[in-house]
Structure formats: structure tokens, C-alpha cells
Amino acid sequence: MSTPSNTDPVVLVRDVYKEFRKxxxxIPVLAGMDLELLPGDYLAMMGPSGxxxxxxxxxxxxxxxxxxxxxIVCGQDLGKTSQSALxxxxxxxxxxxxxxxxLIPVLTAYENVELPLTLTPLSRKQRVEQVKTALEIVGLGDRMxxxxxxxxxxxxxxxxxARAIATDPTLIVADEPTGDLDAKSGNEILELMHRLNEEFHKTIIMVTHDPSAAARAKRTLTMADGRLVSDIQNSTATGTTA
Amino acid sequence: MKLLTYIWRNVRRNKLRSGLTMLSVAFSLALMTILYGYLAMQAYSQREATKHDRIVVLNKLGFAAPLPIAHIGKIEKLDGITCATPYSWFGGNYKGQRSPFAQFSVDPQKVFDVYSEFDIPDDQLAAFKKQRQGCVADKSLAEAMKWKIGDRIPLEGTIYQQDLDLKLVGTFEAPGNTGSLWFNWNYLDEELKNSGAGNSGNAGSVQAKCTSAKAVALMSDEIDAMFANSDYATRTRSEAAFQQLFASFLGDVQSYIRYISMAVVFALTLVSATAMAMSMRERITEIAVLKAIGFSKQRVLALVLGESTMIAILGGLVGIVMGLGGLHLLSSVPMAASLFPIPVIELAGSWLWGLVAVAAAIGLVSGITPAVLAAQQSVVDGLRQVV
Structure with missing residues (x-):
């Protein structure tokens, strides 16, 4: 796993408006949103539905x-990028x-993790290594x-x-990663995400409704009606349950 | 893991649906294999017929009109003719079955010279030439009817008001299954004369062997010219042309087969498209996930089209095998042997690849709409429930 070495923002959101038409x-959904994430940030996004x-x-x-x-994410202006390039x-x-x-139900754990790697020019040997590494990191080396x-x-x-980290991405986005899990499993997942951030310096954005999950991130951003309500640094962020 | 592995797993995802779709393709392709197999057999027979330099002489008025036996002597005297035999359709019933196989009265002395590519053991041929009531049958026919040498074969006359009591004295092997039984023309003619039933002296048609391929056209013209001013004018054709004429009595079979095939393919494409559309509808989120992690539109298209094509090709291959099995059965049934005379093994050719291509086309066309919809699907809409 590579670690970012510069301090340029990974994510730069400037005066973003988003409307949907029905x-x-x-229907305005975002109204002048600004956000900046540096490499290694771990952001929890909270807020009511809508x-x-x-x-x-x-x-x-x-x-x-x-x-x-x-x-602009990883230096790419996404609004100006074609769908195929995106x-x-x-x-x-x-x-x-x-x-x-x-997960794709007809593929094994190994094949699910390998799936995004099939889009890269990596050799079969390199793919095998990366899949195994990713599954070892999440503790499922014996469930391939x-x-x-x-x-x-x-x-x-x-x-x-493991599938999310297999390609060694700069940014990991997680939507309610613990929303469908029991407390114990949820805690394990949050611990794993904390490790990805701390050990591998992955920039993570996590949407959650759970304040205790949000507290595990470095930053908590709260939104309401398409606007930023608060952006708090969680100085006590830790990998274990409080 | 390759994309093909993923496609194969998707094919097996809903085994019942994929299996039923494959079966529908299989049955339709089996039907098409039999129909196109029939055409291939006819084409094969006509090609084969050109190899043996034979001509068929009929009364100019057609099949049913008589042809005097005296014509044969005159025909045989021509320089381009090696030998000739009467060849008259008897069409009798056998053990209560209405004309269950082809029966022809022939000249035992000449018929195996005219059909020189047919094999018969010498002793059996000698018995056929010697025994007035003797008959020989295609080996396939004898096996199908469970006849043994020496068995009596009673035939009840229908066209001729004369019953025959034949004895099987030999079996012959032809390049294809002729499904035919040959008996002595003299036996029939004498019985007709004795019973006063009429129609004696009728050769039916004349099959003659020419000295060369070049002689076939020349002799045809010469024979017709020779009898042009007689009471029994003739119409002579090469054996291949005769087979073509015979096939044309069934109507424009080729067109019927094409129309039926087109209808089958169209109906089948709709069935397969429905199955694929249902399959894709169940995988909206999965497709969105694939696109989210970076699958391009083209790759999604390939995934869906690959799946529909694989299902159709597998079903098509099963169907072609079933169809070839059906052709094999038909070619061994005496009643159908004249329509399906060629062993299936002889039929391997480009038309089979054509049928595989039809199956692939069904898969491709049926997958287009679901594939395009999947490729165009918005990732956000597809993930709405999860992101």
C-alpha cells in the first residue's frame, strides 16, 4: 500500500450547487457547499435524511x-470529465x-476483490499478490x-x-459501512477503517447516522438542507470503542 | 479471473431460467437443423447424382403416364448408353400398412449395372437374377423391417390391381439409405397379363447409364428426339434434374423452410430478450456497483451480450445435436428414407456453422436491449438504495 507524500488537498469542493429536476x-439538494480534505483525512458526514x-x-x-x-479530487476536475474518463x-x-x-454473489471473496483489478494493466501475478494482501489486511486470508x-x-x-483497497486508491468513500451490522461486527469494521487511515494513510469519507461511529473519524461534518452546519475536529478519535 | 469466467458464473446464476431459455433455443434449433438438414440432403443427393452419369426417361405427360417397355431396347442401342432398366413404382401395401416403403419393379439383369455404385454379394445378385419372385432390399430397410434372407414379402397392389408374393433373396448397400425394395419387372408384368388386370408392358420410367458425363445431355436430347413423333413421347432428364423435379413436387420447400425459420428465430429472440431483461432487472444494483468501481459502458455491454450469447450458443449446440439425432432417426425410418436418404455423418458442412451463427445472433439480438439499458443506467439511480 502506497502512502501519499504531498499535502495538496485530495478533495476540493468549491461553491457546489446540485439540483434535481422532477x-x-x-429540487435543490446542495446549496453552495465548500469542503477541503487533505491526504490522510478521515471525515465523517452526518445529517438527517435529505x-x-x-x-x-x-x-x-x-x-x-x-x-x-x-x-476537484486527486487533481481531477470531475465536473469537466467525461463519463467514460470518470x-x-x-x-x-x-x-x-x-x-x-x-458483493457479486456469483464470485468468491477472492474474485470479488480481484474484480476492480481486472480493469488495471496489472499482470496476473501482481493481481494475485494485491488480492491476497488486501484480504490479509482485513483478516480474511483464510476465506478467499x-x-x-x-x-x-x-x-x-x-x-x-478489501475490494475497496485492492487497487490502492487515494480515496475511500463509505456509506453507512456499519449500518447493516451488529455492534460487534460494526466495531470491527470501524477499527479496520481506522487502521486504513492511520497505518496506510488512506483518505476516508464516511457517511453515517451513528454519532459513535462518527466520533471514530478525525473530523465530523454535519449537514442540513444542503448546507454545512458544522465541521468539527475529533481530537479524541481512536480505533477502539470508547 | 477473466471476464469470461464472470459471464459463465452469471449464466449459471439462475439455473432454471438459463436452462429453460437454453431449452427453448435448443428445441427451435433442433427443428431448424432438421429442416435445413433436409435441404442439405437434397443438395447432397443432387451432387451425388451428377457423379453416376445416369438419365431418367419418363413419358412426356408425366409420372403417371405409361412408357412402353419396348422403348428400353431402342434406348440401349444408342451409342452413348451403357445399359438401361425399367423402373416402375409399385406403391403396394404391406401387412396392412399403406405403402410403408418404396417398391420398384426393375430388370434384375441390368439394375446393378445401372446402379453400379450399389454393393450386393455376388450370390445374392445371382439369386435375384434367377428367381422370378425374388426381390432385394436396401440393407437399412431390411434391418428396419427385420427381414432376413428367405423371408416372404407379400405386397398388396394399389396402383396395379395385382398382389405380389415376393421372397427376399438379397440386400444391397447404397451410398445413402434408399429405403427401397426392388423386384423383377417380368414377374409383375406376367402376373398382370395372366390376371388380365391391364397396365402390362409398362416400364413406368427408364433409368439408363450413359458412357460419360458428356453423354448425359446428348443422350437426353437424342432419346426425346427419337420418340418425339411416337404415341409415347418422352421427356428425359439427368438423374440430378429428375431429383430436383421430384423435390419440387413438395412445393417451394426452401422458401417454406426459410419463412418458418425466420418466424421461429423471431419468436425465440423475443423469448430470450424477455429472460435477459428479467435477469438484468434483478441486477440493477450490481450493474451500478460494477460501474461505480470503474466498469466502462463497453464492458457492461460485453458482459450482458456475452451472457445472452453464451446461453443461446449453448442452447443452439444442444439443439443442433438433437436435430442431427432427429435426422439420423428419420433417415433410418423406411417411410422417410426417400426424403432423408443421406447418413448424418455425410452432412457435416458449413450449414451447421450457419446454424451456430443463427444461435449466436439470437443471443446477440436478444441481449441488445437489456445490454444497452444496463450500459446507460445511471450509477446513482442504481445505487440509490445503498449510496
């Missing part, structure tokens, strides 16, 4: 484009962790041949994390 109706946090996450992950303003960019720079894990249905929820989410 027939004649225009506050715009998922939309902001989509914009930063390159899944959607702003109505106005700029979203797909390629995502495969190199972003790792995704979903609430429902979203298991299909998702043969794994517990916590293990599925760990495979999902």
Missing part, C-alpha cells in the same frame, strides 16, 4: 456531476464501501474461496473493504 419542479450528504458523497466519488461549482478515474482513485456490502452467501455480514463487509 418534471417542472427543481440533508445532501449522499449527494455530496456521489459528487466526490465521481458518480455524479454538480449543477455548478467545482469538485469510470477509468474511479477505478484508479476511489474505493467504495457500501452499506449492503454489494468462500462465496458471499458463505460469509457473515461482518465478513462480507470486510471483503467489501
Amino acid at each position: 418534471g417542472e419542479t427543481v 440533508s445532501g450528504k449522499s449527494t455530496l458523497l456521489n459528487l466526490i466519488a465521481g458518480l455524479d456531476k454538480p449543477t455548478s461549482g467545482s469538485v 469510470a477509468k478515474w474511479r477505478s484508479r482513485h476511489v474505493g467504495f464501501i457500501f452499506q449492503m456490502y454489494n 474461496d468462500h462465496y458471499p452467501r458463505q460469509l457473515s455480514g461482518g465478513q462480507e463487509q470486510r471483503v467489501s473493504i
